[in-house]
Amino acid sequence: MHAATMPWSVGIRFSHAALQALADDHDVDLLHIKGPAVDDTLGGGTRQSIDADVLVRPTHVDRLIAAMHSHGWTTQFLFEDGSAFEHASTLVHPFLAPVDVHRRFPGMDGDPAAAFDRLWNDRHVTDLAGMPCAVPSVTAQRLVLIVHAARGGRLPHADIERSWTSSTPDERExxxxxxxxxxxxxALAAGTGRLDEFVGQPGHELWRVLSTGERSRAKIWAARVRSAPTKRAAVRTAIRLIVPNRHRMQTSLGRAPTTREVATAYVASARSGGRELAGFLRSVASERRRR
Structure with missing residues (x-):
């Protein structure tokens, strides 16, 4: 006789509920985003997710993660292990679906604490696995879904259709x-076909590259470095995109990588990056000649 398996969608809802319980017990402000937390008018009832996503008040992030660690969760990926935005840490549990804990949301480039306050002040409550969970306003949910689709280069996308194309003029405003x-x-302009209005502004080149689904590592690397807010951040971003991530290697291998394995990864990264960069430079030179 086989043991029953919990549907993945149910496990994600239980993860949301579990995090809300921890948040209530430890005075943590968090907003449930994407997946089953999305309003039904934006397709929430039919969404398929691989994990639960929460956006946490920046000053409460450490408190939440400590509480999760004390209740059976382990950190699979640190904030620094994720995207160049370093926006989310992934935690896993023996019986529940994984959770991405967001300390900021990519594309929301204002002060993270002020952005969270703005979203928090307009929150409302929805039921997830029997637990009252705080979610952003429908307007904020539209923004999150559009920006998320744009970052993934998935244009056009059903989320943009529901959140923007089919919305009323007042909803868009x-x-x-x-x-x-x-x-x-x-970021919003990148997902709604208005990016030309922001030429020359910080982040324009990065979101142009991301929203078009660019696959060239060199072009993405160059755009992310150019879009860094400071020279120091640009250098840090450049190093992170070139140097192999030891923590991700350890997760993949199931053990700490050996010195030889890290060295091999360095060589592979350098070769691949070199080929990408050479191709990128050739294309830039070709474009300049045509002008």
């Missing part, structure tokens, strides 16, 4: 106003 308030204007 509300999303634009919110995006301007929390520094997400460029």
């Amino acid at each position: 509300a999303v634009i106003a919110l995006a301007a308030n929390i520094g997400a204007g460029v």
Whole structure:
């Protein structure tokens, strides 16, 4: 006789509920985003997710992760292990679906604490696995879904259709106003076909590259470095995108990588990056000749 297996979608809802219980017990402010937390008018009832996503008040992040560690969760990926945005840490549990704990949301380039306050003040509550969970306003959910789709280069996308194309003029204006308030204007424009309005502004090149689904590592690398807010951040971003990630290697191998394995990864990364960079430079030179 085989043991029953919990449907993945149910496990994700239980993860949301478990995190809300921990948040309530430890005075943590968090908002449930994406997946089953999305409003039904935006397709929430039919969404398929691989994990649960929460956006946490930046000053409460460490408190939440400590509470999760004390209740059976382990950190699979640190914030620094994820994307160049370093926005989320992934935690796993023996019986529940994985969780991405966001300390900021990519594309919301204003102050993370101020952005969270803005979203928190307009929150409402929805039921996830029997637990009342705080979620952003529908306007904020539209913004999150559009920006997330744009970052993945999945244009056109059903989320953009529901959150923007099929919305009313007033709904669009509300999303634009919110995006301007929390520094997400460029990212929103990338997902809504208005990126030309932001030429020359910080982040324009990065979101142009991301939203078009660019696959060239060199082009993405160059755009991320150019979009860094400071020279120090640009150098740090450049190093992170070139140097092999030891923690990800350890997760993949199931053990700490050996010195030889790390060295091999360095060589492979350098060769691959060199080929990509050479191709990128050739294309830039070709474009300049045509001008």
